[in-house]
Amino acid sequence: MSETVVVNASPLIFLGRAKRLELLRLFSGRVLVPEMVWAEILRRGEGDPVVSALTNAAGWIEIVEAPEISPSIQAWGLGPGESAVLALSLQEGNATAVLDDLAARRCAAALGVPLRGTLGIVLAAKRQGRIPAARPVLEDLLRSGLYLSRPVLDEALRRVGE
Numbered sequence: 001m002s003e004t005v006v007v008n009a010s011p012l013i014f015l016g017r018a019k020r021l022e023l024l025r026l027f028s029g030r031v032l033v034p035e036m037v038w039a040e041i042l043r044r045g046e047g048d049p050v051v052s053a054l055t056n057a058a059g060w061i062e063i064v065e066a067p068e069i070s071p072s073i074q075a076w077g078l079g080p081g082e083s084a085v086l087a088l089s090l091q092e093g094n095a096t097a098v099l100d101d102l103a104a105r106r107c108a109a110a111l112g113v114p115l116r117g118t119l120g121i122v123l124a125a126k127r128q129g130r131i132p133a134a135r136p137v138l139e140d141l142l143r144s145g146l147y148l149s150r151p152v153l154d155e156a157l158r159r160v161g162e
Contacts, residue, residue: 003114004030004095007061008085009037011098011118016050017144020137021057023121024098026130032092034066034084067091076107089113100146118146119156126160134160 005028012033015021024031044051054061066084073086082104089097089108096114098121099105108115116124118141126134135157142148148156 003028004032004092005098005116006032006034006085006089006092006095007037007098008100008104009040009081010100011121012037012041012054013050014100014118014141014144014146015121016053018137018140018146019053020122020140021053023125023131023137025060026125026128028096031061032064032088032095033061034081034088035063036066036084037081038063040081064088072111073107076103078104078107082107086111086113119148119152123156123160126162133162135162 005024007024012021015023041054042051066088069083069087070090073083078086078101082099082101085097085099086104086108089095090111090113094114096116097108098116098118099108100117105115105117119138122131122134122137122141125131125137131137138148138153138156
């Protein structure tokens with residue numbers, strides 16, 4: 001599967017902390033990050049491991065200007081990063097938004113924007129045989145600050161046969 005994904009800050013932060021950024025490119029033809037999201041991450045400072053990981057990935061992550069935020073997105077009262085991800089996903093036409101924020105995910109669904117979260121990235125990689133097991137990756141992400149309730153984690157692992 002080759003698709004364009006537009007990624008928000010939290011998936012980049014969790015995957016960067018867990019040293020698993022490469023999962024974004026396992027099934028994506030293009031990985032786009034709105035300039036606003038990039039700037040948000042860079043504010044963490046040069047010594048931050050996530051900033052270092054993203055800087056090293058700059059060869060395959062495209063930093064792009066997001067279009068103007070439409071009233072249909074503004075009405076949801078989302079943060080600027082989530083709004084930029086959704087606007088860029090719509091502009092790109094059928095690009096998948098990678099978001100963890102619940103309100104942003106609801107907005108994406110209402111607008112018909114294809115959607116994945118950090119968990120969905122890992123599960124897709126496992127289903128496609130790109131990683132041998134999801135559990136160790138998810139454990140890395142949990143140690144890196146991703147919150148998943150035990151029932152959600154158990155169900156996710158069950159869905160990929162673990």
